[in-house]
Amino acid sequence: MVLAAPRPWTKLWAATFLVSVPVFVQAPLVRVCPEASLLISVLWFAIAGLLQRQSRWQGWGDLLQGFAWSWLAGSIYWGWLRWEPYLHLPVEAIALPFVIAGLRRQQGLVGHGFYLGSLIGTAITDGYFYWIGAVPFWREIARSTPAEALPLAQQAIACLQTPNALIGAIALISLLCGAGIWALRRTHPAHWAFAGALLGTLLVDALFGLVAVSDRFSLTQL
Template identity: 50%
Template sequence: MFNNTPLSTTSVATLSYLQQNVKKAWSQWIQDQRQAKLIFLGAGFLVSVPVFIQAPLVRVLPALSLILTLFWVSLGVILLKRPKTEIWGDLILGFSWSWLAGSIYWGWYRAEPLIHLPIEAIGLPFALWGLRKGYLKIGNLFYLGSLLGTAVTDIYFYLTGLIGHWQQVMQVEPALVTPILQSAIAIVQTPWGVSWAVVLANFLLAIGLWSLQQKQAYWWGFSGAVLSTILVDSLFWVATSLI
């Protein structure tokens, strides 16, 4: 026989409390997922910015590109102070390290591949210190993801012997670049070049996908930077192949 005794006031209150908490937890989970996806997309966009905006600017006006670092830092600080835009401020402050390093290297040292990675790593001590202290996790992990992608790309250039082509492209007139790029593509298309491209791309892919499995949203910024490196490099080689 079922007990038809009405629920007590305490039972109703408990049930209502549980329902509210479940609803609140579900709403928070949806919000966290949405935030993580936005951070991922934002990180991917910021990895692409230097390619399409900074690269042409820094060749013509390197000093302006360097000064614009102050703009990114200021924008990041302003956004960081507002609860609704805090995550974007965090992300942009991490991006400012990449912009600073890119301005310095591509503005004045672009024909020196040996110092490319050391200059790109200019913000590494600060990023590691920030993560240790729990500061700006989104921006610091974005910067580390971007730096990792840069390091892997440089490793590919060394392994395939493309460093010489790098130096030549940076030293000759634009009209003479095409033959050098065609020679580089020929190297990339060899079994050695293809094999290393596959190995390193899969390495970045594995790290990027692992980061997406983490619950914390800041790991999605790291993943966005890493996976976008694969996309940007692929687009670069496709564009070069069409020359």
């Protein structure tokens, strides 16, 4: 079976897919019922543990465990702390001590690679928000109702249309692509999971950037 002995490319695409799941599935869920999102984290860990006990599925269990850590961190932050942008990265790094310990023991490398790629991608994206001055809007939007958030979102989108934002975007793309290409030159599946998480972050960022700019352009035509 293909899934029983996955090739590095499979890890790459799986990691890329898993990076997009929290954005398109967890984000709306966590706003409505953060407790449910938190409980789903337990489910991910349980499934990962079952897979890790079987040698033929161990790599997939490791990958799912890395994803479970990211899901748990997202549940905590976006469920209860989303109005504090400066807490985003510390909460996302909640599993870092466990990951470092696992790397030292050479255990769960695929999952740790995915988690680190996701964390670094988050750090670079957050750095971009700081660079363009969108952090104040982050806090206000998180505290506002949907009706109040629309004009605030439009002001935040305007931050993307400055020379400063263009410079930051070039730096963001360069960092994510550079780190991803570096990882793809390695042969271990953990490196490919790392690359998939990074490049998946780039794709999601690019998608949201294009949507934001196109929405802003449409509004100016009205």
